[in-house]
Amino acid sequence: MFNNGIVQPLWYNGPSPGQFYNFPGYANNGNMKQCHETNNSDSTRSTAMITTGSSVLGIKFDQGVLIAADTLVSYGSLSRFQNIDRIFKINDNIIMGGGGDFADIQSIMRSIDQKMIEDQCYADNIAMRPKALATWMTRVLYNRRSRMNPLFIDVVIGGIDENNEPYLANVDLRGRAFSDYVVSTGFARHLALPLVREKKPADRDFTLEEASELIRQCMEVLYYRDTKNSSQYTVGVCKVKDSTSNQCDVEGPFQVDEKWSFAKMVKGY
């Protein structure tokens, strides 16, 4: 606005005096791709996502569900916020893990928190169940995608349903939803999901011990192989307490026990 051609840029790639810094997703010329080209950026991140959370992994066991995610929220390839909990306790029946654009996660969490306040205001001892929340999420996300203005998120919703059975589901940015004994988002879909499926006994559910050991192993694999993962993670646990009540907690942060002794053996890079 104030750049009349006389004022020189203050520093390389920085804003001119009176102008703003060139944030990701913000283009002066209105074209994201050109914005990238003029920045000589060789990153191929999506132009739509700005602050992003990486994978979420959820595993169902005989008495409940576990959902895990690391505590990193990235800004492009910068590990910008390193201590953010991406697992949320919704109520005593539901936990949720969120991946994708973290601003969109925070936005949907504000709506969910408001829903839970309304739910509590009835004071009828009936709390929302995970399937109801997952279905509501599909409607919100589907309507946003139909207006071509999606929330760039991929969430895992788990908890205990009205029959005291564990429930675990995934809802993505288009409103695609499904329920399974293991669901994941992001890189965990490629790295962690096969590890969990491999260990699944055909005739029974996982036990809590098996599920938490799998979570530990998978978070370790994700930390080693996904560049946008940190070594710190939190785990949401939702389990049946007794016939009338359930318990949800977000535990951690836990630390991946890193073993780098093999690093000196690696040659050829």
Place this chain on the structure above:
Amino acid sequence: MSFLSIDHFSDYKVHGAQRPDFSPYESNGGSIVAIAGDDFAVIAADTRLSSGYSIHSRTQTKLFQLSPLTVLGSTGCWCDTLSLTSLMRVRMQMYEHTHLRTMTTDAVAQMLSITMYNRRFFPYYVSNILAGIDKNGKGVVFSYDPIGHCENAKCRAGGTAGPLLQPVLDNQIQLKNMNLDEKDKPILTKERAVSVASDTFISAAERDIYTGDFVEIKIITKDGIESMTINLRKD
């Protein structure tokens, strides 16, 4: 001050908020086969939900029982399938409350066509096949295109392996190119329909990466719906 709009403050406009590079559609794979007999209908669908090379779930049913005599099979963009089937359920419930009876399969078939055409210019990206017993007690199959064209058929294959399976059904169920006299043509039995349906899926799982894991078969008769599951390749 009405002349001051966001257009006058270009610095504050967040470009890309509309996210023009986003695609609202995704193919989640899956196949359906439906066969109509004299007094029964058989409909089968695999249970794999995938996108690209990822398998999201191996146990996702694609058959939706809309009434005691009507089953809808739906594949394609799974989020559209979810929306369409729940909208169908709502409208069928409204019909039931208004007219105090369950919708017939023919009425559901017509309504599905209209519901789909309502989104003519932003279609539900789904391949639908409706199977059931009509008001005369006969087995019927209706197939649809994504914008709501409806066709009554004797047998139909749809979804990712649809083009692979349809010629097999034409030959084995409708006995096309068999050079049989009318009197030599056998009457289609339930057992024959089920075995052809399961065989087509076993073959499709060999060649189509989006079809596999399990095939769920529903046999619809006036007395109710019988359900069975058969294993398919899981790779």
